[in-house]
Amino acid sequence: MPGPGAYWIGEEEKKEINEVVDSKYWFRYGNMKDPNFKHKVFDLEQELCQKFQCQHALATTSGTASLLVSLLALGVKPGDEVIVPAYTFVASYTSIIFAGGVPVLTEINDSLTIDPEEIKKRITPKTKAIMPVHMLGNPCDMSAIMDIASEKGLPVIEDACQAFGAQYGGKSCGTIGNIGAFSLNFFKTITSGDGGLVATSDKDLYERAFGFHDQGHLPNRTGVEVGNRLILGLNFRMNELTGAGALAQFRKLPKLLTRLRTLKTSLKEKLRGTPGIRFRTINDEAGECGTLLTVIFETAEKAKAVGELLGTGPIARSGWHVYSNMEHVGAHLASVGQPHGFGSYPKTDDLLLRAMNISVGVVDGGLGAGFGVNINSTDEEVAQVADRFRNAVAQTS
Ligand SMILES: *Cc1c(COP(=O)(O)O)cnc(C)c1O
Numbered sequence: 001m002p003g004p005g006a007y008w009i010g011e012e013e014k015k016e017i018n019e020v021v022d023s024k025y026w027f028r029y030g031n032m033k034d035p036n037f038k039h040k041v042f043d044l045e046q047e048l049c050q051k052f053q054c055q056h057a058l059a060t061t062s063g064t065a066s067l068l069v070s071l072l073a074l075g076v077k078p079g080d081e082v083i084v085p086a087y088t089f090v091a092s093y094t095s096i097i098f099a100g101g102v103p104v105l106t107e108i109n110d111s112l113t114i115d116p117e118e119i120k121k122r123i124t125p126k127t128k129a130i131m132p133v134h135m136l137g138n139p140c141d142m143s144a145i146m147d148i149a150s151e152k153g154l155p156v157i158e159d160a161c162q163a164f165g166a167q168y169g170g171k172s173c174g175t176i177g178n179i180g181a182f183s184l185n186f187f188k189t190i191t192s193g194d195g196g197l198v199a200t201s202d203k204d205l206y207e208r209a210f211g212f213h214d215q216g217h218l219p220n221r222t223g224v225e226v227g228n229r230l231i232l233g234l235n236f237r238m239n240e241l242t243g244a245g246a247l248a249q250f251r252k253l254p255k256l257l258t259r260l261r262t263l264k265t266s267l268k269e270k271l272r273g274t275p276g277i278r279f280r281t282i283n284d285e286a287g288e289c290g291t292l293l294t295v296i297f298e299t300a301e302k303a304k305a306v307g308e309l310l311g312t313g314p315i316a317r318s319g320w321h322v323y324s325n326m327e328h329v330g331a332h333l334a335s336v337g338q339p340h341g342f343g344s345y346p347k348t349d350d351l352l353l354r355a356m357n358i359s360v361g362v363v364d365g366g367l368g369a370g371f372g373v374n375i376n377s378t379d380e381e382v383a384q385v386a387d388r389f390r391n392a393v394a395q396t397s
Helices: 011-023 040-052 063-073 090-098 116-122 142-152 203-213 240-271 300-310 327-335 346-354 379-395
Strands: 056-060 081-085 102-106 127-130 157-159 179-183 196-200 277-279 292-297 355-359
Touching: 011 040, 011 240, 040 056, 040 196, 040 240, 056 063, 056 203, 056 240, 063 090, 063 157, 063 179, 063 196, 063 203, 081 090, 090 102, 090 327, 102 116, 102 327, 116 142, 127 142, 196 203, 240 292, 240 379, 292 300, 292 346, 300 346, 300 355, 300 379, 346 355
Parallel strands: 081 102, 081 127, 157 179
Antiparallel strands: 056 196, 179 196, 277 292, 292 355
């Protein structure tokens, strides 16, 4: 079961993609004056800049690639430490590791995003950057994080892969720090199957990220630039078919977020007052995506019992985003002397054992969100889901 954008794939995506198919020109670079070159990837980057009010955008093959080229652009080198939450998708960690850096896991708070107070404790002379992750569509406490970063002179790389379109204090998530990464995989807010984007207003970071994503080339090359390449790069270029799908989805983003926020408000109001639960803290109520509704129970036992009745469970028992469920990351952290394994981050462990995700737009068992509604659910279905939840809570008390 995918994210909300996937539920809304339709004629608009077909039209954009078919234009590229018919043009037979599937590569992102071309002659802008040639009517046969549809420049969908270029348009996607431009439209993101306009909508998100940033200077530069770069399309890539995935959120993971976006994180990697952003970290490399920031100059993360072997041995550098990057501060990252203990609750996130594995790619936040692996991108740091493949840049040569050391992920320094940090406790989360009631918002299920990184705790700014805990960031302070994790800063060492080796710290190179801070990577807040806007988990489950909820913006991090960016004003506190940016204050710490500027006080310590550290750059911020936002992992906005789960928060495409979210805003914090009126600014688009992914454009608040020095550089930000987005994902277009099938489970995200909007999708092109797979794909990613980078946003920054720093020209130097943009050119470096661009080079890492395309064999060291400068932005939007039209030929081979022998003599001008300053860095070594790899290939994470988005192709025109992906760009076409992403462009159609990106244009649906405002409408999609409005729908999700309405749905979430309705579900939340119906659950409000359920004994023994509270909602996670949302750092920007108007700006969050509304992809999931997270409830926090008083005890882990209660969360488990209610989850069993609903065919789901607490986040701690879900597959993908819990550090202690990532044996491969744990093995790496052990090898670099970092805390790992259940119990290493007790506040995070405690919260994830008591928290449950209810789907609103992202229906994903891997997130612990196999129970809930989806973007096309009717008012009646929302009411049914709320009743089932309240009944399960009542039955287990
Ligand atoms: C999905 C995700 C990524 C990686 O995105 P891909 O496009 O799947 O590579 C990175 N970070 C977070 C928090 C994510 O949820």
